[in-house]
Amino acid sequence: MDRCATQCGLDVSLAVVGGKWKPLILYHLQSGPTRFSEIKRRIGGISEKVLIQQLRELVAMEVLVRHDHQQVPPVVHYTLTAFGETLVQALVPLCEWGTYNRARVADMLQRPSQKERDRGHAPARVAASD
């Protein structure tokens, strides 16, 4: 955050949405108020601890609101705030960029040896992904 004074503002956005699952959470909350267990089910693969953690951070940032119906089998809804929706809007182009370039990026992540090559010399032989 304060590491770069008055620069590009991306540090601010990443401070809000930079968690591992936060983009996904925002994505799934676009459809309206959603229960905790429903979010968990939709995302899949996230542990309860981490989900709660990220939700709380988003709530603390006023990106989401937590609505606790005071019921005895607990019922809690999470909803995007107006502020949160401005964030979601700002995320749309990046989201589209990611969707459009998913294959390309995934492909690049598959060959970590490539980045070792452009050093002026060639190592023995790179895994040729046969």
Add this chain to the structure above:
Amino acid sequence: MDRCATQCGLDVSLAVVGGKWKPLILYHLQSGPTRFSEIKRRIGGISEKVLIQQLRELVAMEVLVRHDHQQVPPVVHYTLTAFGETLVQALVPLCEWGTYNRARVADMLQRPSQKERDRGHAPARVAASD
């Protein structure tokens, strides 16, 4: 990356630009080819090790190109690729969002106790829908 199958694409973008200093690096490279030491000077506060690391990752992602003039006091330039520029374009709205909301987010990060408080009683106030 592959943790969420075919979703919002933000995971892809964050995989590319998610490092601590990467947004700053991209920001400073918009002005054209820049030397390693110049990037370091402009960013300030980043260690050489981490800067090199992030630069190499961006190069591996083909967001940047590394141009090594084979000179004996080393001279190396880093430049945005066309691909990298599409990424920068996609980042613009998020960047503006961050700039616009810098004060607000910074303010919220200052009170971590707030998020510990809304457990069992009414939250102080919700997003004021500006």
Add this chain to the structure above:
DNA sequence: GGTAGAACATACCAAAAGGTAAGTGTGAGT
């Protein structure tokens, strides 16, 4: 000759982030 500066590499370390596993309290279903 000693120093500085260029663009790194390397070893080691600390902090943060994420994950696993277990437990909590209650009420509804079997």
Add this chain to the structure above:
DNA sequence: ACTCACACTTACCTTTTGGTATGTTCTACC
């Protein structure tokens, strides 16, 4: 009575990330 589901909490561990410190190879400068 037992189990399950809900929305969490807590303790503990691993992985990832970033940071520090130092070394390297060469040239220019004093």
